[in-house]
Amino acid sequence: MTNDKKLIIGLFGFGVVGEGIYRVLKQTPTLQAEIKRICIKHPDKERNAPSGLFTTDAELLLNDEEINVVVELIDDADAAWHIVSNSLMNGKAVVSANKKMIAAHLAELLQLQEDNQTSFLYEAAVCGSIPVIRNLEEYYDNDMLNSVTGIINGSTNYILTRMNEDGMPYAEALKLAQQLGFAESDPTLDVQGTDAANKLTIILNHAYGIVSAPNDIMCKGITQLHPADSVYAKEKGYSIKLVARAQRVNHTDVAAYVLPTFVGPMSQLFNVRFEFNGVIIGTRLADEQFIYGKGAGRYPTSSAVLSDIAALRYGYKYEYKKSRTGVDYRITNDHVLRVYVSCENMSEIDLQDFISIDETYISQNRKYITGSIRFDKLRKAGWLHNPANSLIVFQDAEQVENHQFEEL
Numbered sequence: 001m002t003n004d005k006k007l008i009i010g011l012f013g014f015g016v017v018g019e020g021i022y023r024v025l026k027q028t029p030t031l032q033a034e035i036k037r038i039c040i041k042h043p044d045k046e047r048n049a050p051s052g053l054f055t056t057d058a059e060l061l062l063n064d065e066e067i068n069v070v071v072e073l074i075d076d077a078d079a080a081w082h083i084v085s086n087s088l089m090n091g092k093a094v095v096s097a098n099k100k101m102i103a104a105h106l107a108e109l110l111q112l113q114e115d116n117q118t119s120f121l122y123e124a125a126v127c128g129s130i131p132v133i134r135n136l137e138e139y140y141d142n143d144m145l146n147s148v149t150g151i152i153n154g155s156t157n158y159i160l161t162r163m164n165e166d167g168m169p170y171a172e173a174l175k176l177a178q179q180l181g182f183a184e185s186d187p188t189l190d191v192q193g194t195d196a197a198n199k200l201t202i203i204l205n206h207a208y209g210i211v212s213a214p215n216d217i218m219c220k221g222i223t224q225l226h227p228a229d230s231v232y233a234k235e236k237g238y239s240i241k242l243v244a245r246a247q248r249v250n251h252t253d254v255a256a257y258v259l260p261t262f263v264g265p266m267s268q269l270f271n272v273r274f275e276f277n278g279v280i281i282g283t284r285l286a287d288e289q290f291i292y293g294k295g296a297g298r299y300p301t302s303s304a305v306l307s308d309i310a311a312l313r314y315g316y317k318y319e320y321k322k323s324r325t326g327v328d329y330r331i332t333n334d335h336v337l338r339v340y341v342s343c344e345n346m347s348e349i350d351l352q353d354f355i356s357i358d359e360t361y362i363s364q365n366r367k368y369i370t371g372s373i374r375f376d377k378l379r380k381a382g383w384l385h386n387p388a389n390s391l392i393v394f395q396d397a398e399q400v401e402n403h404q405f406e407e408l
């Protein structure tokens, strides 16, 4: 698509973000983008837009040859897949924020883009307003990238901030995150870490060219955290955050997980609060760089969607350059993490799983240990699934085989 062509948009979804982008586009006339039709699921809901724009017939948009851009902002991942795959096959450019659908169909989506040579942009799917994907695609376009570590789910960060700073009960904080439009319509995706795992699946592709499935990523959300864990964190000066991490541990292996993490005050992630997201990019040359911004909510997410729509004016496509570096990066389970595990009953934890134990604490209310454990052992540990046990990793927990990197 070139910049002499007007963008005629078919919009799917008129929820928090769909209505946001509708309003934003009305106030951005210089973009020369016009929403021709909006496809919705519930025709009886009152909408703040002319009724003639709306339809419930997806095919009407998909088969409309005048529509050259589809903006997909629904939360049903299966329906989104139908919309996006058909649009790409029909030669339409697509902008999507549907991380669940993209992570689930990553390989097919890569193939569809290749086959149809169409743009498929999804900056809003990862960290809302923060340009993570485009940075990984365009700027960190070499093999000097060591790690991507971030708070990439706004709802859980909002909940943890409210609980730890205001003493708000979990259920109340979650309800607020839903009311503010941060949470998924199925909030278990947020609190169990699945949403962050979906986003990390996308990040792994743009950072390392890895095509994986969300299930390949070890993921624990915030539901098993216990109040005693916050007491431990406060005593040690840490903050507990749900952190997603992709860390190159040697030339080809990348550790990848979403886990509650103790973050110290020296980390940039320490002060990432409420629905904000923050991503630390570790590189061999530049050391660490940090990008920060709102990760959820109507207008922050709309800003990323708007930026993708604007990029279509000059025919921007992701090039997925990392897939062609000649280095076959893969996710590894063969590394060691330093962790904290708290429980009601120490006999619940199989201490044989640990390589070493640094600290053991036993009180009437709660027991904990800290120590080092091989990641594959941790993934398979039955005791981890017991909701009475909680796991928190220490930041920068994995041992990187630095000797395997050549000296500069």
Ligand code: HSE
Pocket (backbone or CB within 6 Å): 125, 127, 128, 152, 153, 154, 155, 156, 182, 183, 184, 190, 195, 295, 296, 297
């Ligand atoms: N539920 C998501 C979050 C929305 O809280 O981060 C933005 O992806």
